[in-house]
Amino acid sequence: MSKADSLFNKHKELLAKACDAIQERGHWLPYPEIPSGKIYGETAKQEGKEAFESSLNQPFIVKGPQPQGRVGVEVSPYTGELGISYDQYNAEDLIMTAKQALPAWRDAGPAARVGVCAEILERLNKRSFEIGNATMHTTGQGFAMAFQAGGPHAQDRGLEAVATAWLMMSKVPVSSTWNKPQGKHDPLLMSKKYHIVPRGIAMVVACSTFPTWNTYPGLFASLVTGNPVIIKPHSQAVLPVAITVQVCQQVLEECGFDPCLVQMAPEGHEVGIAQALATHPDMKIIDYTGGNHFGDWLSENARQARIYKEQAGVNTVLIDSLPSLKRSAQNLAFALSLYSGQMCTTPQAVLIPKTGIETDEGQMSFDQVADYLCNTIKKFLSDPERAISVLGAIPNPATVARLEAAESLGKVRLASESHPVPGFENALYRTPLVLEVEGTDAAWQQEQFGPISFLVAVEDTDQGLQLISEAVANKGAITFAVYSQDEAILDKAEQVAIEQGVALSCNLDGGVFVNQAAAFSDFHATGNNPAANASLTDVAFVADRYAVVQSRRHMVSE
Amino acid sequence: MSKADSLFNKHKELLAKACDAIQERGHWLPYPEIPSGKIYGETAKQEGKEAFESSLNQPFIVKGPQPQGRVGVEVSPYTGELGISYDQYNAEDLIMTAKQALPAWRDAGPAARVGVCAEILERLNKRSFEIGNATMHTTGQGFAMAFQAGGPHAQDRGLEAVATAWLMMSKVPVSSTWNKPQGKHDPLLMSKKYHIVPRGIAMVVACSTFPTWNTYPGLFASLVTGNPVIIKPHSQAVLPVAITVQVCQQVLEECGFDPCLVQMAPEGHEVGIAQALATHPDMKIIDYTGGNHFGDWLSENARQARIYKEQAGVNTVLIDSLPSLKRSAQNLAFALSLYSGQMCTTPQAVLIPKTGIETDEGQMSFDQVADYLCNTIKKFLSDPERAISVLGAIPNPATVARLEAAESLGKVRLASESHPVPGFENALYRTPLVLEVEGTDAAWQQEQFGPISFLVAVEDTDQGLQLISEAVANKGAITFAVYSQDEAILDKAEQVAIEQGVALSCNLDGGVFVNQAAAFSDFHATGNNPAANASLTDVAFVADRYAVVQSRRHMVSE
Structure with missing residues (x-):
């Protein structure tokens, strides 16, 4: 052997x-x-x-x-x-x-x-x-x-x-026997071999x-x-x-x-x-x-x-209502912060109805939700040891430059801060920039790679779904998250996910984050929208990397 | 239901x-x-x-x-x-x-x-x-x-x-339960759905x-x-x-x-x-x-x-030796005639060493093999009823014109004949044109769609394999057949088939013809040479026609 x-x-x-x-x-x-x-x-x-x-x-x-x-x-x-x-x-x-x-x-x-x-x-x-x-x-x-x-x-x-x-x-199979009956005559017998051949x-x-x-x-x-x-x-x-x-x-x-x-x-x-x-x-x-x-x-x-x-793609979160305000905000704070937004799965835009939403802590206006989320992020990142372990340090100066230029893209709801990395005296980490924009604004519908997030004020949940649908169709996305206590809204979101070919996460408020895809369980990307033409790891990802070449010859019947 | x-x-x-x-x-x-x-x-x-x-x-x-x-x-x-x-x-x-x-x-x-x-x-x-x-x-x-x-x-x-x-x-699966242990804490539990979505x-x-x-x-x-x-x-x-x-x-x-x-x-x-x-x-x-x-x-x-x-492609037959001259010639006569050579699997060129070959009826020169094969075709098609049922009538005038022009491509070993179709007074059928050319001749290395076959005089079997290898690499092929009583030659042919991604048939001399691919047993084309970028029907042919779109949400643990 x-x-x-x-x-x-x-x-x-x-x-x-x-x-x-x-x-x-x-x-x-x-x-x-x-x-x-x-x-x-x-x-x-x-x-x-x-x-x-x-x-x-x-x-x-x-x-x-x-x-x-x-x-x-x-x-x-x-x-x-x-x-x-x-x-x-x-x-x-x-x-x-x-x-x-x-x-x-x-x-x-x-x-x-x-x-x-x-x-x-x-x-x-x-x-x-x-x-x-x-x-x-x-x-x-x-x-x-x-x-x-x-x-x-x-x-x-x-x-x-x-x-x-x-x-x-x-x-x-490595080989097969092909045995075709011929009525009263001897059958046609062939032995065949199949070779897996790389492209x-x-x-x-x-x-x-x-x-x-x-x-x-x-x-x-x-x-x-x-x-x-x-x-x-x-x-x-x-x-x-x-x-x-x-x-x-x-x-x-x-x-x-x-x-x-x-x-x-x-x-x-x-x-x-x-x-x-x-x-x-x-x-x-x-x-x-x-x-x-x-x-x-x-x-x-x-x-x-x-x-x-x-x-590139534009990953989105739609907030229709929040069944668990605090836990959801904590989940999103982590998701938006992780690796300074440099994951292909990081949500870039959080769409929230202008008219406000229901939460388990009562009705909240757009401004209240925005403040709550920004404060949760701020608090989450207030401990430098935790902040650096979650955010990391940005290696690419272009990403830092993009972050600095992004302030003009909307109304700043949370400014990005720069802090020294504990233990590495010459290094800096940067906290996320959170901007507020209108639903019709082009800025959030374009990938802004790095710790740049948008809170998008939409007319209502339906408009939010429509905008997300269009953004995924035009720019692609790997993730889409929705928060709602209404099953009908979750169903509508699932329809958008199916139509536009993007993975959906519903009401994440615990130890799973929208940015994370688990091998053997989650398909990473679908291959069905502009963000990726293939999925990790489905059959289509592997099956076209080889061909089958066969040979055949007659066998003498026994 | x-x-x-x-x-x-x-x-x-x-x-x-x-x-x-x-x-x-x-x-x-x-x-x-x-x-x-x-x-x-x-x-x-x-x-x-x-x-x-x-x-x-x-x-x-x-x-x-x-x-x-x-x-x-x-x-x-x-x-x-x-x-x-x-x-x-x-x-x-x-x-x-x-x-x-x-x-x-x-x-x-x-x-x-x-x-x-x-x-x-x-x-x-x-x-x-x-x-x-x-x-x-x-x-x-x-x-x-x-x-x-x-x-x-x-x-x-x-x-x-x-x-x-x-x-x-x-x-x-339509759905799954994702249950991730968290040490002393409750496990993370998610329910996931998977949708098969068309492209x-x-x-x-x-x-x-x-x-x-x-x-x-x-x-x-x-x-x-x-x-x-x-x-x-x-x-x-x-x-x-x-x-x-x-x-x-x-x-x-x-x-x-x-x-x-x-x-x-x-x-x-x-x-x-x-x-x-x-x-x-x-x-x-x-x-x-x-x-x-x-x-x-x-x-x-x-x-x-x-x-x-x-x-298009160039399908070839290499004759190194003929373990059963008569049966092999009959098999080839049918393969070259079937549907007037208009199958994507029809052999176009039969490569034969100039020095002659061994057969079960003794050593034969190139000319003898060529004559034997042409005579077998002629005899096979001498009965008009059988001829029309095998050849059919050519619907496309361009194919007839190509056939007529092809006579200049080599030395005519068997002229194409035109005969009325029994039972259809205004219709004609045409028997195959067989031309002799040298191995280095370009004519046989280019698809000549229709009842046009080449007998190619090659120096020896090795040159034949080399020429076939090049023709498949440059022009593509769906079929490749070899006749030899030497296992080492059959192995070499199988190596060429693997290298160039073409299906091989060895010593066909019975009721199976190189043009025929049986569903569920034979892969038609490999997708690994210029004749086809896909195979009928392997996994790669189907797997990229759909995507999997998933959704996930937390479950409350029981």
Whole structure:
């Protein structure tokens, strides 16, 4: 038995559980999300930190073709320049290296590939603290979030892609016997073979905010279906990708495969490598998370590839009534604050009827609701330790500039504040800016990436639903939340969600937030509106990454 | 229980068998392929002919928006003008009508849609003789083939798409309970709902040669996943589509759905409706079978839609050695003759080593093999009754013109002959033209649609494999056949098939022909070479026609 096949056996039970979970969609998390010493080992936290620190100010080596130079421009919003450099390559060299690696990986078959991918995920899980630190210092996320989103939650999404692909690939038999009766004559007998064949070379264009969470679905969906993968990390968030590539390469090599089945294509502030890779005739699959500018460019230019992309959107909350004012406001305060609004699932606009709403604490005017919400946010973020752990530090100066320019977009209901980060003397964190606008105002109907929220005064709930419907149709959205004690309104909201293809969350007032999507239970995005043309992780996300090639021949009847 | 749900129950057993068959891929055919009175009823043949004849020379009415005119230019290659006219519509009206029909169909859910689609297929099956006649007189196929390919075999492919989609859709639960433990606290409990939501409006651009066989997969895959479908028939082959649309509309209406969930957009020799429909912003799915000219246009212009297309290709046969000379030659004679080479699966080029080959009747030179094959074809087609039933009559004058011009493409080894069709005094059939060319000649590496075959003299088997590999990579192919008694050569051919994504048939010398793909067992095309970007019918063909939209809310724990 090959090493890869024995890894399939090793992870068989996990895989079976993952396959069940995908089809039941209850709560199931394969990789522990709590950064606890009891789970990960008492020394894991310290070792992870040390591993991260030992990477600083030196080259980080992964395998690839002949290097053409070195690059590294990552800046921690907490501690400044990371000083890590990475090899750079020619696009053509990367593609040729990937092509050479392909046949053996393809011919190993689905089970071997599943075994290798599951082992990679297990190894990544063991490095979650290191990845957490790397994620924190590249994305600016607070450590707890960086650990979860960059580590176990990203691994969950990776395993979800592996299991979804396995469910599909394993339904295609390796062979069949075709036995067609011919009346009184001997039957026609044929033996047939079916091969799962990858599309070709795949790439993942990673983003700066979730360098692993948004990368693993495409990486593992492409890899497990037989496609070599080249990851183009964002120049500001290379290290979490580099660690991932290193782990992939180690496991692949141990199993006798070419480590360059997973490669990295880093670049600095200059651009070019992503474009060259994306438009190469051999590039057949592209996964992309990021802004519309490059996403539209890809659709226009990388016509030879199947593109799975997640772009900008406008996520909304509609408040019709509040069955639990205090708890709902706390929930929203967290949702609007988390990672300084830099999640693709963060609500940008909260629509509230001008005529006021009913709450469990009585009727409230628009102004009262707005004040209550702003005060809840303010209070929630008044403790700097909590504030920094929720908000994180913003790594991208463009986001800070956007925040500063946004004050002119409406009436300021809560000003953004800037505070020093406890423990990191040169770093700042920023609290959210909350603006009030009219429903017809264009400002809230356009993605304003960062800690910028709008309270939108609408005529009534119906107009609110109509505006949300239009915003999702025109600009796309990944999340939509509604608060109402009226079942008829919740039904109407569900109809809007169905019509516009956006996930709906109703009356969230506890420990679940609209920004959060749980692997194996929640589909992230639907693929049915302009914010994303694919969902993480449904069948459509994996099924077109491979083809079935068959052969047939006559059998001599027994 | 709704009518549609009761239809699901009615067809449940058939569906279960279809789902098993898809995953086992042995021989299984739901709809009897033999035009026998014992199966279809003793009067069925006569009634089908009469039904066809009663449609001639008058309007054929299906439902749609306000008609804008009438059109009908179909000419039977056997009997002349059909004289049938069809309503024409505005593209915008068709789209708006489809949009109105969508919500109720979407909200009916997968099981109801599966029930309706299975019922449509059963009704279509009952009209197989009528469809057979309609197919014969529009495509020119001989009746036996027209019955099979236009009737039961097309229905097989339809059910295959329905069952493949059902396998996927039914794996998404309607609802789930998400129960996340919170240590000593109460668990977080959420109830979630999952909706299968169509992409939008779908269209099928049907072809003139297989107006139902190539239409049903896309039609049923789109319809069963919730998308209203508009079929744009080829101007020469409207009637088989019109009968199909009529049956769809009848069943839909009986079940309380808008019959205009399936509409038809006929046109005459002018063009425009397909372009207008394909580029409409609401058109989200396009299935296309036809030439590269319009296929490339679609990819260039219908960018808002997911396009599944089958275009031109170059199918090849490589003869390395012949374990059964006589039987193999007979098999090839049939394969090259069937429907005058107008199948997307017909081999166009037979590559034979110049140095000759081994056969069970001794070593033969290239010339001897070529003569043997040409003589076998000639003899096979010497009986006019058999010839017409296999070849059919060619409906498209452009194909005849291409045939006549093709003589200059190589050395004529077998001239095409023109003979009157028995029983149809004004009709002609044409026997295949067989040309000899060199391996490096460009002529055979370009699709020559119609009864034009090349015997290609190659240096040796390895060069033959290399040339085939290049031809498939550059021009695409749906089939590839090899004859050899050497397992190592068969393995090499299988490697080429895997590398280039083309289905392989080995040593066919009995009652299975390389042109034939059996639903539920053979995947038609792979989607992995330029001849087609999708396969009939794998998971990728259905999974991207719908999205999953979810909602979630807290549950109060018990």
